[in-house]
Amino acid sequence: MTDAAVKQVTFHVRRFEPGVDRAPHWESHAIPLTPGMTVLDGLWKLKELSAPSLAWRSSCRMGICGSCGMLINGRPRLACNTQISELGTDVVAVAPLPNFAIIKDLVPDLRPMFETHRELMPYLIRDDVAEQDDPTLEYWQSPHELEHYLQFSYCIKCGCCMAACPTVATDPQYAGPMPLGQAQRYNTDSRDGGFAERKEVLSGGSGPWRCHFAGECSQVCPKGVDPAKAIQLMKRELVSDLLRMRKRRDPAPVVQPPKGPRREEIPAAPPRTAGEA
Amino acid sequence: MASRAHPNRLGIKGWVAGGRWGFARYMYTLHRLTGLGLLAYFVMHIFVTSTRAIGPESWEQAMEIVSGPLFAFGEYLVFAAFVFHALNGIRLGAIELGFAVGVPIEPVYPYETSVGRTQRLAKAVLMIAFVVAVWGGLDFFIWK
Numbered sequence A: 001m002t003d004a005a006v007k008q009v010t011f012h013v014r015r016f017e018p019g020v021d022r023a024p025h026w027e028s029h030a031i032p033l034t035p036g037m038t039v040l041d042g043l044w045k046l047k048e049l050s051a052p053s054l055a056w057r058s059s060c061r062m063g064i065c066g067s068c069g070m071l072i073n074g075r076p077r078l079a080c081n082t083q084i085s086e087l088g089t090d091v092v093a094v095a096p097l098p099n100f101a102i103i104k105d106l107v108p109d110l111r112p113m114f115e116t117h118r119e120l121m122p123y124l125i126r127d128d129v130a131e132q133d134d135p136t137l138e139y140w141q142s143p144h145e146l147e148h149y150l151q152f153s154y155c156i157k158c159g160c161c162m163a164a165c166p167t168v169a170t171d172p173q174y175a176g177p178m179p180l181g182q183a184q185r186y187n188t189d190s191r192d193g194g195f196a197e198r199k200e201v202l203s204g205g206s207g208p209w210r211c212h213f214a215g216e217c218s219q220v221c222p223k224g225v226d227p228a229k230a231i232q233l234m235k236r237e238l239v240s241d242l243l244r245m246r247k248r249r250d251p252a253p254v255v256q257p258p259k260g261p262r263r264e265e266i267p268a269a270p271p272r273t274a275g276e277a
Numbered sequence B: 001m002a003s004r005a006h007p008n009r010l011g012i013k014g015w016v017a018g019g020r021w022g023f024a025r026y027m028y029t030l031h032r033l034t035g036l037g038l039l040a041y042f043v044m045h046i047f048v049t050s051t052r053a054i055g056p057e058s059w060e061q062a063m064e065i066v067s068g069p070l071f072a073f074g075e076y077l078v079f080a081a082f083v084f085h086a087l088n089g090i091r092l093g094a095i096e097l098g099f100a101v102g103v104p105i106e107p108v109y110p111y112e113t114s115v116g117r118t119q120r121l122a123k124a125v126l127m128i129a130f131v132v133a134v135w136g137g138l139d140f141f142i143w144k
């Protein structure tokens, strides 16, 4: 193949060097397009060929780690999960996720999101601390109970939803779709007993009542998490709790070991790897 | 140490830009704008009607000012904003109580979100009701 036959793709990248630039600016580079090239591959090529100091965040390059959320041709998406060919153009504009401060080039400061995430207690809250620290058995959960939160647990904390949300855009106090979706994920986990504790934080001005279902978070989520759904279901829970109509349930107990004689053909469990034997 | 990061919050721009430009986003923006418009109207309305307390003359005067075709059109816009805000408010009220958003599902590509499906029907019904009401309003406000 001659050079002339190589298809080129133009990358407009938003650059910002802290301490040097006063404001971010666009920079354009052309790179050769190879079949199956993702936007992330393109950035690597760009770094190799013409912009060695370009900074971004990525790790797994397979839509699992949530590092590479960027604004690609005006939409928040994962760079590694976006084929250049799927954009339907040979001009790719890449900017850092909006609604987060820019640390450098394409690197957004996600810390405020993670701080809010932590405030909403994204873990099982239970009384049996000893059992949690040193588990003896499993907590009981049916496949049906798993379905109540499974969708929300697919979240990779990439922040794309936060970048798309019009409420986050104007209200720095608003918790945002990612932390709220995760609060709902734990609230609906049958093993969890933390609803009352999270409610204290959630019913405030930063909670789900700031959301008015623009639905953008769900439209951009690269993992199909549908945080808008989680947030509306959370409001429903909060209202029924206020009306004292919320079904009270205790966090699921540990599964008791099966009674009766043990079947011969089942192999013994491997030795424990954690805690006291 | 002071942060050297550059602020990048979209602000009001984020009401129209930033994501996938879904239809629901425009309804969100329009809901806020019509809400502000209605608020402005109410303030004006109270101001205008309060002239009656001063005396019949100032009331007549005020009525004169607000009786032109421009104000008739303005009133029509207020009516349209009211219809949209009320209908969309009903939709939002239902949604925010967790109706018509569906139950959690296992996400399988291509993802179907709560914004699609039942929401599409709700939006279509809302739009038809809006057009019918606003069309009917033409008769009352403009061609009276």
Ligand code: SF4
Pocket (backbone or CB within 6 Å): A154, A155, A156, A157, A158, A159, A160, A161, A162, A177, A178, A181, A217, A220, A221, A222, A223, A224, A225, A226, A227
């Ligand atoms: S909900 Fe979706 S878009 Fe938001 S952080 Fe999680 S994976 Fe990313």
Ligand code: SF4
Pocket (backbone or CB within 6 Å): A164, A165, A166, A167, A168, A176, A177, A210, A211, A212, A213, A214, A215, A216, A217, A218, A227, A228, A231
């Ligand atoms: S549905 Fe709520 S959280 Fe999601 S983008 Fe809209 S306002 Fe933001």
Ligand code: FES
Pocket (backbone or CB within 6 Å): A057, A058, A059, A060, A061, A062, A063, A064, A065, A066, A067, A068, A069, A078, A079, A080, A081
């Ligand atoms: S690099 Fe891990 S999600 Fe893109």
